[in-house]
Amino acid sequence: MSDQTSMISARGLRKSFVQRSRKGPGIEFEAVRGIDVDVRRGVAFGFLGPNGAGKSSTMRMICCVSPVSGGELRIFGLDPATHGPEIRSRIGVCPQEDTLDNELNVWENLYVYGRYFGLPRDVVRDRIDELLDFVQLTEKAQAKVDDLSGGMKRRLTIARSLINKPEILILDEPTTGLDPQARHVIWDRLFRLKQQGVTLVLTTHYMDEAEQLADRLVVMDKGVIVAEGSPRELIEQYSTREVAEIRFGVGENEALAPKVEDLAERVEVLPDRLLLYTDDGERALQDVLGRGLRPETTLVRRATLEDVFLRLTGRSLAD
Amino acid sequence: MATPMPLSGALRLVDYWAIVYKRTWKGGVITSFVTPFFYILAMGVLLGDFVTADPAQLDGAPSYLAFIAPGMVAVQAMTIAISETTYPVMGMVKWQRIYYSMIASPLSVGEIVLAQLGFVLVRVLFSCGVFLAVLAPFGVFESVGGTLAALPVQLLIGLAFATPVFAFAAGLDNESAFALIFRLGMIPLTLFSGTFFPIGNLGPVLEAVARVTPLWQGVDLTRMLVLGDVDWVWAAVHVVYLAALAAVGWWLTVRRLTRRLVK
Numbered sequence: 207m208s209d210q211t212s213m214i215s216a217r218g219l220r221k222s223f224v225q226r227s228r229k230g231p232g233i234e235f236e237a238v239r240g241i242d243v244d245v246r247r248g249v250a251f252g253f254l255g256p257n258g259a260g261k262s263s264t265m266r267m268i269c270c271v272s273p274v275s276g277g278e279l280r281i282f283g284l285d286p287a288t289h290g291p292e293i294r295s296r297i298g299v300c301p302q303e304d305t306l307d308n309e310l311n312v313w314e315n316l317y318v319y320g321r322y323f324g325l326p327r328d329v330v331r332d333r334i335d336e337l338l339d340f341v342q343l344t345e346k347a348q349a350k351v352d353d354l355s356g357g358m359k360r361r362l363t364i365a366r367s368l369i370n371k372p373e374i375l376i377l378d379e380p381t382t383g384l385d386p387q388a389r390h391v392i393w394d395r396l397f398r399l400k401q402q403g404v405t406l407v408l409t410t411h412y413m414d415e416a417e418q419l420a421d422r423l424v425v426m427d428k429g430v431i432v433a434e435g436s437p438r439e440l441i442e443q444y445s446t447r448e449v450a451e452i453r454f455g456v457g458e459n460e461a462l463a464p465k466v467e468d469l470a471e472r473v474e475v476l477p478d479r480l481l482l483y484t485d486d487g488e489r490a491l492q493d494v495l496g497r498g499l500r501p502e503t504t505l506v507r508r509a510t511l512e513d514v515f516l517r518l519t520g521r522s523l524a525d
Numbered sequence: 526m527a528t529p530m531p532l533s534g535a536l537r538l539v540d541y542w543a544i545v546y547k548r549t550w551k552g553g554v555i556t557s558f559v560t561p562f563f564y565i566l567a568m569g570v571l572l573g574d575f576v577t578a579d580p581a582q583l584d585g586a587p588s589y590l591a592f593i594a595p596g597m598v599a600v601q602a603m604t605i606a607i608s609e610t611t612y613p614v615m616g617m618v619k620w621q622r623i624y625y626s627m628i629a630s631p632l633s634v635g636e637i638v639l640a641q642l643g644f645v646l647v648r649v650l651f652s653c654g655v656f657l658a659v660l661a662p663f664g665v666f667e668s669v670g671g672t673l674a675a676l677p678v679q680l681l682i683g684l685a686f687a688t689p690v691f692a693f694a695a696g697l698d699n700e701s702a703f704a705l706i707f708r709l710g711m712i713p714l715t716l717f718s719g720t721f722f723p724i725g726n727l728g729p730v731l732e733a734v735a736r737v738t739p740l741w742q743g744v745d746l747t748r749m750l751v752l753g754d755v756d757w758v759w760a761a762v763h764v765v766y767l768a769a770l771a772a773v774g775w776w777l778t779v780r781r782l783t784r785r786l787v788k
Contacts, residue, residue, distance in 0.1 A: 223788070271628050271787055291631035305626035310544060318541040322630035324533075327540075366626075 213374055213405050214245040214268060218277030221263045237263040239429035240277060245374075250396075250406040252420030254413065254511060256521070260429040261409035262302060265378045268407065269299050282373070295323060298372030300363050302379045306351045312338070312362055313347040320369040330369070337365040341395060357388025364395065375399060377408040381415060393418050413511035425511075425518060432518045437511055444517045445509035446471055448487035452494060452501040453479040462499065469493045474516055483513070534636030535643060538627075542644040556608075557652040558659075561601050565660070568721065569593050584723050584745075585754050587667070594665040595675065595748040596720030598656055602649050602679040603740055606686035607711055609645045611703045614694040624786055634783045638775070642687055649683035650676070668753025675750045678764075682743035685767040688774025695782040714740040719748075742766050 218240045224232035238260040245251045253261040266272035267279055270290035279286055281293045306315050313334060320330030338344045341361040346354065354362065360380065367375060380396065381389040396419055400406055410416050416423050417437045425433040425440070433440055450470070454462050463475045469490050470482035484490045487506030494501065515521075573589035586592035617623040627637050654676055657666075666672040690706065697703075717727065718740035724732045735741050746763040749755045 269629060271625075273787065291633065294629065295631040299629040301625065301629070303622065305622040305629075307623055307626075308621055309548065314544055318544060319626065319630070321537050321540040322627060322632050324537050324631070370630075 211247040212244060212280070213247050213249075213282065214243060214251075214407065215280045216241055216243040216264075216277065217279075218242065219264070219267065219274065219279050220276035221260070221267060221272065222275045237429055238267075238275075241424075241426070241429075241431050243424060243431070245405060245407060247373075247405055248400075248403050250400050250408070250419050250421045252416045252423035253407075253409040253426055254411070254416045254420075254423050254515070255409075255426035256411055256515075258428075259426040261426055262378055264426075265376055265407070265409055269297065269376060270294050295370060296373050298367035298370065298375040300360075300367045300375070300377045300380060302382065304359050304363055306359060306362060306366075308351045311348050311350055312343060312354070315351060315362065316366055316369060319366045323370045325370065333369055333371075337368055340368075340398075341365040342391075355388070357384050357391060360384060360388070360392060361395070364392070368399075372404065374405045374407060377406065379409055379411070381410075381412070389415070413515065416511055423511075425515060427515075427519045427521075433514065440511060440514045441509050443514075445513040446483040447485045447509060448483075449507055449509050449513060450482040450484065450487040450490045450494075451479050451503075451505040451507070452482065452491070452499075453503045454499075454501050465497065465499065466494055472517075481513070481516070483509070531633070531635050531639055534632050535640040537632065538637065538640035539643075542640060542647075546644070546647070553648065553652070557601065557605055557648070558655060561597050561656060562659070564597055565590075565594065569597075569665075582723065584719075584748060585752055586748070588665075590663070591665040591667075591752070592748075593721055594660050594663075595751045596718075596744045598653055598660070598675065598679065599682055599740065599743040599747045600715050600720055601656055602653050602682040602743065603686045603714065604711065605649050605652055606645055606683040607690050607706060609648055610641075610687045610691040611694050611706060612700060614641075614691055615697065615700050615703075618695065618782075618785060619699075624782070628786050634786060635779050638691070638778050638782060642684065642691070642775075645687045646680050646683055649679055653679040666751040668751060671750035671753045671755070675747050678743070678746055678750065681764065681767045681771070682739070682747075684771040685739050685743070685774070688771050688778055690774075692774055692777035692781050695778055695785055714738055719744045739767060739770055 219238060219242075220236065220240050221238040222234050222236045224234050226232045241264065253264060255261050263272065267274055267286065268281060270281070270286040270293050274286065282296060284293055286293055307318070310318065316334045316337065317330055320333060321327070325333070338347055341364055343358060343361060343365065346358065351359065351362070364380070377396070381392050384392065393415070396406060400419070406419065408419060420437060422436055423434070423440070424431045433444065435443065452466070453459070459478065459480055460475050463473055463480055466480065466482060467473050470484040472483040474481040474483070482490045491504055491506060569590040573593070576589035578589065580587050583589065583592040624637060628634065657672060657676060660666065661672065693706070694703070717731070718724070718735055718738050720740075724735040724741060727735055742763045746760055749760060
C-alpha cells in the first residue's frame with residue numbers, strides 16, 4: 207500500500223528548549239537530539255518510547271507548531287518554517303490532551319473546526335455527518351462534550367482531525383488513559399483509515415498499540431532513535447522468540463539470577479521478576495525447576511516490543 | 526496555496542465566535558447593561574439631585590446626570606474590553622486549550638487575535654449602543670451627531686483596553702493577577718478618570734496623572750462629542766493616544782501569544 211513518496215523526512219532533527227529561571231541564565235534542555243526519519247505515503251509509522259523520550263516534541267515540530275532547533279525537516283517536501291499554514295491544511299492532528307470546547311456540543315465542535323480550515327459551510331455539514339457515522343457518534347451530535355466518556359471524546363477528536371481529509375493523520379498517544387474496550391474501538395477505526403490509504407503517524411508508550419497499528423516504527427529514548435524497523439523485525443533482531451518469566455519471593459529475584467543465567471541466551475533482572483530470553487520458554491522453565499528452584503509464579507510468552515525496549519535501554523517502557 | 530491574508534483567516538473564525546455569542550449574549554445583557562444602569566440611577570439621578578454645580582465646573586455639562594452619562598458609557602466600553610480579554614483568554618490558553626486546536630489548523634496567531642478582538646468589539650458595540658440609546662430619551666445628550674460619533678469612539682476605547690490586557694493575559698501562568706487588574710486598574714480608573722467629577726478637582730499632580738490614563742482620554746472625548754462642544758485639537762490627541770495604545774497592545778498580544786503557543 208505504501209509508495210515511495212516521502213511524506214515526512216527529517217535529517218539530524220533537533221529540538222531544544224531554554225528553561226528560563228528568574229536568576230541567572232536559562233538552562234538549555236535538548237528534547238530531540240538529532241533524529242533521521244522517513245515516512246512514506248500510506249504507511250502507519252510509530253514512535254515508541256517512554257514518557258520524555260522526545261516523541262511529543264517531534265510531533266509538535268511535524269505539526270508546524272514548534273520551530274525546528276536544528277537539522278532539517280520536510281513535510282510533503284515543504285519546510286515548516288516557510289509553509290506552515292499549507293502543511294497544516296493537509297494534516298490532521300489528534301493531540302495527546304483533548305482540546306475540545308466543552309461548552310460547545312459535539313456537532314458544533316466539528317463545525318467550527320472545519321471552518322478554521324476555510325472549508326465551505328455546506329461541505330463541513332456533509333463531512334460532519336460522514337465523520338460522526340465513522341466514529342459512531344451520530345446519536346451524540348447534540349450532546350455536550352462534558353457528558354461524553356473518555357473514549358467518546360477521543361473519537362470526537364479523531365473525527366475532528368479528519369475534517370480536512372488529511373493526507374497525514376498525526377496521533378499523539380491516541381489511547382492513553384482509555385479502558386481496554388475503548389482502545390480497541392479506536393484501533394479499529396484507525397485501522398480502517400490506514401486501509402483507506404491515510405498515512406498514520408502515531409506516538410505511543412504502549413507496545414501493544416505499536417504492534418497493532420504500526421507497519422514501521424522507531425524506538426526513541428532520551429531524544430534519540432535507538433532502533434528502527436517493523437515490529438516483527440525489531441523483535442527478531444533484539445529479542446529471542448520466547449520469554450520465560452519467573453517470579454521468586456520479594457527481594458530474592460536478583461540473588462537467584464546467577465543460578466539461572468546459563469539457562470537462557472540472556473537474563474534480565476527486574477525488581478519483581480526474572481526474564482529468561484530463549485527460543486524455547488517451556489524448556490527453560492523445566493530446566494529452572496530441574497535445578498530445584500521453586501518460583502512463586504511462572505509464565506511463558508512470545509517476545510514483544512517491550513522486550514525490545516528493555517534490551518535497547520535497560521529500562522521498561524513504563525518507567 | 527499562499528499564506529491566507531489575516532482578514533480572510535479571521536473571517537473563518539466568525540462561526541466560532543457566533544456560536545460563543547449565541548450561547549452567552551443573555552448573560553451579557555445583565556452584566557453589561559443592568560450594572561451601568563444602576564450607576565446612572567444611583568449616582569446620576571438620585572445622588573445627582575444634590576449636586577447643583579455651575580455647568581462651567583462640570584466641563585460644560587448642563588446637569589450632573591449629563592456629566593456622568595458619557596463617562597459611564599466609556600467605563601462600559603472599558604469594562605467589557607477587560608472582562609473579555611482576561612478570564613476568556615486564560616480559558617483558551619490553559620483550561621480548555623482552544624487556542625491549541627486553532628493553531629493546529631492553517632490559522633495563524635495573528636488571525637486568531639484579530640478574530641477575538643473583532644468579537645470584543647461586537648460586544649462593545651452592542652452594549653454601548655444600547656446604553657446610548659436608552660440614555661438618549663432622558664435628554665442627557667446635547668448633540669445628536671456627536672452622540673452617533675461617540676459610538677465608534679467606544680470601539681476605540683474598547684480596543685485600547687482590550688489589546689494590552691489581552692497581551693498581559695496571554696503570558697500569565699494563572700489567573701490570580703486578574704484581581705490586580707480589576708482592583709488596582711479598573712476600579713481606580715472608573716473612580717478617578719473624570720467619570721464622576723472633573724479631574725481638575727484632583728489637584729495639579731493627580732490631575733496630570735489622570736490625564737495620561739486611557740480612560741480619561743476616552744471619557745473626555747466621549748463627553749465632548751455628546752455635549753456637542755468639541756475641542757478638535759484635544760479630540761485628535763485622544764484619538765491618536767487611544768489608537769497608539771491599541772496598536773502597541775496588538776503587537777504585544779501577537780508576540781506574547783505566539784511565544785506561549787508556538788515553542
